[in-house]
Amino acid sequence: MSRTRDIRSADSPPAPPASAPDPQRVALLLRPPLLVGAAALGGARVARGIASLFAGTLLRAINRQSERGAVAEQMFNIGNRSLFFVAVTLGFIALVSVFQVCLQLNRVTGDLSKVGLELIKLMVHESAPSLTAMMLATRVGAGIAAEIGSMVVTEQVDALRMSGVDPVSYLILPRFLACLLMTPVLAVFAFGVALGSGTAMAYVAFGVNPSIFVDFSAVTAADVGIGVVKCFCFGAAIPVVSGYCGLTTFGGSEGVGAATTRAVINASLAVLALDLLLTVAGFMLFPPSAA
Amino acid sequence: MTIEFRDLHKSFGAQHVLRGLTMTIERGEVFFIIGTSGVGKSVTIKHLVGLLQPDSGEILVDGKPVHGLAEREYYPLRKRLGMVFQHSTLFDSLTVLDNVALPLRKHQRMRMSAAREAAKERLAVVQMERYADRWPAELSSGMRKRVAIARTLTLEPQYVLFDEPTTGLDPVSARRVDEMIKRLQTLDVTSVVVSHDLTSIFTIADRIAFIYQGQAHIIGTPEQLRAADDPIVQQFISGRSDGPMETPGF
Ligand SMILES: Nc1ncnc2c1ncn2[C@@H]1O[C@H](COP(=O)(O)OP(=O)(O)OP(=O)(O)O)[C@@H](O)[C@H]1O
Ligand SMILES: [Mg+2]
Numbered sequence: 001m002s003r004t005r006d007i008r009s010a011d012s013p014p015a016p017p018a019s020a021p022d023p024q025r026v027a028l029l030l031r032p033p034l035l036v037g038a039a040a041l042g043g044a045r046v047a048r049g050i051a052s053l054f055a056g057t058l059l060r061a062i063n064r065q066s067e068r069g070a071v072a073e074q075m076f077n078i079g080n081r082s083l084f085f086v087a088v089t090l091g092f093i094a095l096v097s098v099f100q101v102c103l104q105l106n107r108v109t110g111d112l113s114k115v116g117l118e119l120i121k122l123m124v125h126e127s128a129p130s131l132t133a134m135m136l137a138t139r140v141g142a143g144i145a146a147e148i149g150s151m152v153v154t155e156q157v158d159a160l161r162m163s164g165v166d167p168v169s170y171l172i173l174p175r176f177l178a179c180l181l182m183t184p185v186l187a188v189f190a191f192g193v194a195l196g197s198g199t200a201m202a203y204v205a206f207g208v209n210p211s212i213f214v215d216f217s218a219v220t221a222a223d224v225g226i227g228v229v230k231c232f233c234f235g236a237a238i239p240v241v242s243g244y245c246g247l248t249t250f251g252g253s254e255g256v257g258a259a260t261t262r263a264v265i266n267a268s269l270a271v272l273a274l275d276l277l278l279t280v281a282g283f284m285l286f287p288p289s290a291a
Numbered sequence: 292m293t294i295e296f297r298d299l300h301k302s303f304g305a306q307h308v309l310r311g312l313t314m315t316i317e318r319g320e321v322f323f324i325i326g327t328s329g330v331g332k333s334v335t336i337k338h339l340v341g342l343l344q345p346d347s348g349e350i351l352v353d354g355k356p357v358h359g360l361a362e363r364e365y366y367p368l369r370k371r372l373g374m375v376f377q378h379s380t381l382f383d384s385l386t387v388l389d390n391v392a393l394p395l396r397k398h399q400r401m402r403m404s405a406a407r408e409a410a411k412e413r414l415a416v417v418q419m420e421r422y423a424d425r426w427p428a429e430l431s432s433g434m435r436k437r438v439a440i441a442r443t444l445t446l447e448p449q450y451v452l453f454d455e456p457t458t459g460l461d462p463v464s465a466r467r468v469d470e471m472i473k474r475l476q477t478l479d480v481t482s483v484v485v486s487h488d489l490t491s492i493f494t495i496a497d498r499i500a501f502i503y504q505g506q507a508h509i510i511g512t513p514e515q516l517r518a519a520d521d522p523i524v525q526q527f528i529s530g531r532s533d534g535p536m537e538t539p540g541f
Contacts, residue, residue, distance in 0.1 A: 158342050159380040161362075162369050163442070164397035 046266075049248070054240045056168050057176050065169040066177065074178035079186070082139045086186050087193045089135050090128070094194035098201040102208070112206055116213030119198060125223040125230075125282065128191040129183075130275045133234030136183060137267035141242035144175055145263030148246025149256040157247070167247065175239040183235030184228060222286035230278050237270040293317055294339065294450065294483070299348035300505075301334060308334055310505030312348070316483060321476055321495050324485045325527070326502035327538050332485040333377055335502070336452045339483075340372050341365035352450075370398045373448035377455050377485070379439035381427035387414065388423040391442045398446055413441040416471075432459045440468065444475075451475065453484045457491055469495045489528065493517075501527065504537070 060066070098119065102112055148171055151157050157167050195214065202208035242263035249259040294316040301309040308331040316322045324332050337343040338350055341360060350358045357368060381390045391410035395401045401409070414420040417437040427435055436459055443451060453472070457465035469491050472482050486492060492499060493513045500510045501524055509516065509524055516524060526534030 155376055155378065155380045156382055158337075159376055159382065161342065161365070162340060162374050162376075163394040164366055164369060165393065 046244075050241055050244045053168070053172065053244050053247070054236075057172050057240060060166075060169045060173050061177065065166070066173045067170065070170075070174035071177045071181075074174045075182050077143070078136070078140050078178055078182045081143060082136055082186060083189070085139055086132055086135050086190050090131055090190040090194045091197040093127070093131060094123075094198040095201045098198040099205060102202060102206045106206070112202070112208050113212050115202060115208065116199070117215040117218045120195065120214070120216060121218040121223055123191055123194060124219050125226045126275075126279070128187045128194065129227050129230040129234060130271065132187040132190045133183060133231070133238065133271045133275075134268060136179070136186065136234070137238050137242075137271050138264050140179060141238050141263045141267035142260050144239055144242040145246040145249075145260045146256055148172075148243060149249035149259040150253075152247060152249045153252055153255055172239065172243040172247075175243060176236065179239040180232060180235040183238075184231040187227070187231045220286075222282070226278065226282040226286075229282075230275065233274050233278060234271050237274055238267045241267045241270045293351075293353065294481070295349070295351040296335070296338075297349040297351070299335070299338065299350065300346045301331070301338070301343065302346055308505060309345070309348075312502070312506055314500050314507045314510055316481065318481055319476060319479055320497045321472055321482045321484065323492050323496040323499040324483065324502060325487065325492060325499060326508075327527070327536070330502050331505060332502060333454055336374065336454060336483060336485060339450075339452060340369050340374055366398070370446055371448050372450045372452065373443040373446055374452040375436075375439050375443045375454060375456055377458075379427075379432065379435040381435055381438055381442070383427050385427075386423070387419065387425050387427065387430070387438050390427065390438060391445055394442060394446050410441075410445060413445045414438070416444075417441045433461060433464060436460060437464070437468075440471070448480070450481045450483065453482060453486075455485055455487065457486065457488045462490075465491065489530075492528075 098115065101115055101119065105112055105115065148157075151160075151171070157171075160167055160170060199210045199213050202213045203210055245259045245263035245266060249255045296312050296314050299309050299312040300307075312331075312335060324335060326332055334343060338345055339352065339357065341357065341362070345358050348358075349356055352368065352372065357365075360368075381387070382393065385393065388407055388410050391413050392401075392403070392406035395406040395409055396403065399406075411420055411423060414423055417440055419434060419437050419441060422430060422434065422438075427438070430438065436456065440453075440456060451472075456468050456472070460468060465488060472484065473495050475482060484491070484496070496513050498510060498512055499516050500507045501516070502508065503523060509519060509521060511519070516528065519525070522534060523536045526536050
C-alpha cells in the first residue's frame with residue numbers, strides 16, 4: 001500500500017500549483033546537508049570519545065595502574081607482529097626510492113654524491129617514523145581492535161567490570177605503553193634496514209661508494225628531535241584510536257570485522273594527520289634557513 | 292536487604308524490551324526469573340550491576356538507587372552482587388585458576404599467590420581443581436559454567452545473579468548447582484536465578500517471576516504458579532508449542 005504510493009509520487013511530475021513546495025522534494029534537497037551533518041556529528045562524537053580515552057589512559061599511566069608484566073608482554077607482541085613486516089616494507093621502499101632518485105638525477109645532473117645525504121636527512125625526520133607508524137597502524141591497530149572487540153562482543157569486558165577490573169587500565173594501558181616504547185625502537189630498526197638496502201642499491205646499480213652514500217652531515221639535532229617526537233606521538237595515537245574502535249564494537253563477529261577495519265583506517269588517518277601537524281610545527285620551530 | 296525494580300523501561304533501538312517491570316526480591320530468597328527466550332531476563336539482571344542503564348524507572352538495592360551511577364561507583368556494588376554470565380564468559384587469555392583469582396586480586400587487592408590459593412579452594416567446590424592450569428578454550432561448556440560459578444563465588448557476595456546456571460550441564464551437575472544455591476541460602480545469600488530448567492524451578496525456587504511482554508506477568512511461589520489458571524503461564528510450564536503466548540519473531 002505505502003509502496004505504491006511512494007512509486008507514484010516519485011514518478012509523477014511536481015504538483016501544478018507552484019506556490020506550495022512539495023515536501024518530498026524539500027526532503028530530498030535537505031538530505032545531503034543532513035547526511036553531512038550526521039557524519040560530522042558522528043565524527044565529532046568519535047573524536048570526543050578518542051580524546052577522553054586518551055585522557056583516561058594518561059591519567060592511569062600517571063597513577064601506574066598497569067598489571068605487572070602486561071606491558072612487557074604487549075611489547076613482545078608488537079615487536080613480534082611487526083618486526084619482519086616493517087623490515088620488508090621499509091627495505092623495499094628504500095630500494096625503490098634510491099633507484100628512482102638516482103635514475104632521475106643521472107638524467108639531469110649525473111651527480112649522485114648528494115643522494116645519500118638528502119635521503120638520510122629525509123628518513124630521519126620523516127620517512128622512518130611515519131612509514132613505520134603506518135605499518136604499525138595496520139598491523140598493530142588491527143590486532144588491538146580485533147582482540148578488544150572480540151572481548152566486547154563475547155561479554156568478557158562486562159565480566160572484567162564485574163571482577164573489579166577497569167577495562168582501560170587492563171586492556172588499553174599496557175598496549176598504550178608498549179606501543180609508545182616500541183614505535184621509536186622499530187623506527188630506528190626500520191631506519192637501519194632502509195639505510196642498508198638503500199646503500200646497497202646505490203652501490204650495486206649506480207656504483208655509488210657506500211662511504212659517499214652514508215653521509216650524516218646534513219642531519220641536524222632538530223631532524224632527530226622531530227623524528228623522535230613523531231615516533232612518540234604516533235606510538236601514542238595508534239593504540240588509543242584502535243583501542244577505542246575495539247571498545248565500541250557491537251554486534252557479533254561481523255562487528256569485530258567492522259571494528260578492525262575502522263581501527264586500521266582511523267589509526268592510519270591519525271598518523272597522517274599528526275604527521276602533517278608535526279611537520280608544519282617542526283618547520284615553524286626550526287626553519288631550514290636557520291639550520 | 293532487598294532488590295527492587297520499579298517501573299523499569301529499556302529499549303534497544305526500536306525494540307522495547309522492558310515495559311514497566313516492577314518486582315521486589317526479598318533478602319535470603321531464591322528468586323527465579325523465567326520467561327521465553329529474548330523476553331529480557333538477562334537484560335533485567337544486568338541492570339542490577341550497572342552493565343546496562345534503564346531508559347526510565349528505578350532500581351534499588353538495599354533501598355539505594357543503583358541506576359545512573361558513575362562507573363567507579365559500581366565497583367563496591369559488584370563486590371556484594373556477583374553475576375554468573377549466561378555464556379560463562381571466562382577470560383580466554385587467563386588460565387582457569389587465574390580466572391577465578393582475578394576478582395580476588397582486583398576487588399580485594401589480594402596478592403597473586405594468596406589469590407591463587409583461595410581460587411584453588413573455590414575450584415575444588417565445583418570439582419574443577421584438576422583443571423586449574425587449563426585454558427578456558429580447552430574446557431567443555433559445562434566445565435566452563437562451573438568455573439564461572441566458582442569465579443563469582445570467590446568474593447562471597449551477598450547477592451548472586453545466576454544467568455541460566457544449569458543450562459548445558461548434565462543432570463547430575465545441574466542438581467549439584469541447585470544444591471549449591473540452596474546451601475548459599477543457609478549462608479544468608481540472596482540468589483536471583485534466570486532459568487529454563489523446570490526441575491530447578493520447582494525444587495529450589497522460593498518465588499518465581501514470570502516475565503512476559505516486558506513486565507512481571509505473575510509473581511508467586513512454585514505452588515501458586517502451578518495452580519495459576521493463567522493460560523500463558525500454563526502453556527509455559529507445560530511447554531506446549533500451541534497456546535495464547537505470543538513469541539515475537541518465532
Ligand atoms: N546489547 C544489546 N543491544 C541490542 N539489543 C539487545 C542487547 N541486549 C539484549 N538485546 C535484546 O533484548 C532482548 C532481550 O534479550 P535478553 O538477552 O535479555 O533475553 P533473555 O530473556 O535473556 O533470553 P534467553 O533466554 O535466550 O537468554 C533480545 O531481543 C535482544 O535482542
Ligand atoms: Mg539470557
